[in-house]
């Protein structure tokens with residue numbers, strides 16, 4: 214009798230437990246979907262409501278999890294399914310023995326524009342926006358980029374030391390924008406994030422007085438030669454930046470040598486730039502920047518060269534990394550996405566083959582930047598697909614992470630002082646006190662949430678090629694596999710995943726969808 218009561222209690226408590234569990238599962242907040250136009254949908258968030266991303270808990274052997282985002286309106290929709298032991302469709306075998314690069318992380322940039330837009334929302338909505346990117350119930354970004362001083366996504370050009378001739382940078386000071394629009398939101402992200410965030414910084418232009426054209430825009434380089442006093446002053450500027458941010462408890466994992474160094478070689482370039490050739494970049498790193506960082510105790514900050522288009526990667530790495538004295542200071546190669554549609558992705562693999570000790574890292578991307586494009590296109594699936602395609606292609610060519618551009622923009626894709634407006638995964642509508650999570654946001658989430666730092670690329674072999682399916686797979690630090698599947702076509706595709714062939718994981722991939730599949 215007593216035993217029976219005990220069993221009954223156990224039964225009741227396990228039922229309760231199941232109830233609580235399913236209650237927790239349904240406490241995930243669903244996307245408040247708004248149709249902007251045919252097939253254009255956003256998730257609307259405000260001070261009191263914002264969708265969350267379901268957490269990833271391990272499932273027992275024989276089960277697997279499928280997250281789906283689709284043009285139709287699913288947004289990181291989670292399903293737990295049961296494995297089968299026969300495959301009924303094309304098999305994609307994950308070969309966990311063939312391993313390549315490790316993930317550094319995914320993230321976006323804390324620009325002035327992003328901060329201005331976040332600050333334009335009520336504080337509860339601000340918190341929901343930052344949580345959407347960084348929190349445990351968000352897409353868990355682990356990377357943040359910070360422009361050093363102004364860029365085009367500022368309201369005006371400024372540097373941290375506009376006192377002409379101040380070669381010792383005695384007048385160096387952070388700008389009001391750092392204090393108001395960057396630092397507070399970086400700190401909030403750090404607080405809300407369950408993970409360490411790898412921050413990296415990139416300069417756009419040196420102060421005008423250090424430059425040949427005495428202007429932060431247009432065609433101009435540092436005065437003199439690498440090793441000279443202006444190059445030394447410019448190297449010191451990075452050190453000061455790191456020290457001043459440190460005072461606000463923000464330390465940096467990485468630095469890029471220069472944002473888009475070829476911009477400043479172009480006549481009349483419209484916004485902040487500083488021109489370098491591969492040779493001057495090599496010599497600046499070797500003679501000035503590398504030694505300055507080491508001397509100041511920042512020798513462990515990951516220095517990344519290039520930070521410019523894929524088009525340049527083979528030539529620039531050959532010049533810079535073939536020099537052992539420059540190469541010793543460099544950890545990786547940062548690459549932007551704007552020429553990706555022109556240049557085959559195998560230049561990334563070739564770069565890895567040439568310099569296997571350096572990581573390759575995607576440091577900037579955005580939609581809506583081309584002259585023929587709409588800047589902001591609310592709810593565009595096409596743009597989510599274009600992000601997904603680029604990320605999968607990069608990951609399948611040795612890239613270790615991917616960084617989006619502005620984490621938030623306004624309805625016109627700004628502010629930007631030269632009207633170089635673009636799109637963002639989060640668009641803020643200050644007037645209505647709400648913000649919109651675009652399909653691009655969820656596309657990024659399919660990678661950032663699941664391909665945790667330290668995850669290792671593993672090979673996928675398919676029994677037959679299925680046109681319109683893109684795929685990449687990673688072995689995660691918690692011993693699970695994560696497979697990202699992109700269906701670019703209109704038709705539903707049935708496929709089956711397996712690793713050692715002892716269990717099969719069938720996946721129904723809806724037309725125009727992105728899925729992440731996980732099993733332990």
Ligand SMILES: *[C@@H]1O[C@H](CO)[C@@H](O)[C@H](O)[C@H]1NC(C)=O
Pocket residue numbers: 245257258259260261262
């Ligand atoms: C916030 O969004 C939710 C869900 O879309 C909506 O029900 C609510 O009315 C909104 N609140 C405000 C203040 O607009």
Ligand SMILES: *[C@@H]1O[C@H](CO)[C@@H](O)[C@H](O)[C@H]1NC(C)=O
Pocket residue numbers: 296297298
């Ligand atoms: C796998 O196949 C065996 C033999 O047909 C069967 O007994 C078993 O129940 C199957 N397992 C699953 C999980 O379907």
Ligand SMILES: *[C@@H]1O[C@H](CO)[C@@H](O)[C@H](O)[C@H]1NC(C)=O
Pocket residue numbers: 421427428429430431
């Ligand atoms: C920098 O160049 C721009 C474009 O030519 C010009 O409009 C601006 O006045 C210049 N700024 C300074 C400080 O000379």
Ligand SMILES: *[C@@H]1O[C@H](CO)[C@@H](O)[C@H](O)[C@H]1NC(C)=O
Pocket residue numbers: 460461462
């Ligand atoms: C930085 O962190 C330290 C130790 O946690 C704390 O005492 C200090 O107030 C923080 N400073 C700022 C500017 O946040």
Ligand SMILES: *[C@@H]1O[C@H](CO)[C@@H](O)[C@H](O)[C@H]1NC(C)=O
Pocket residue numbers: 464465466467513514515
């Ligand atoms: C670099 O070293 C300093 C001092 O030991 C430490 O505070 C900082 O976290 C390190 N940074 C990285 C990126 O490892």
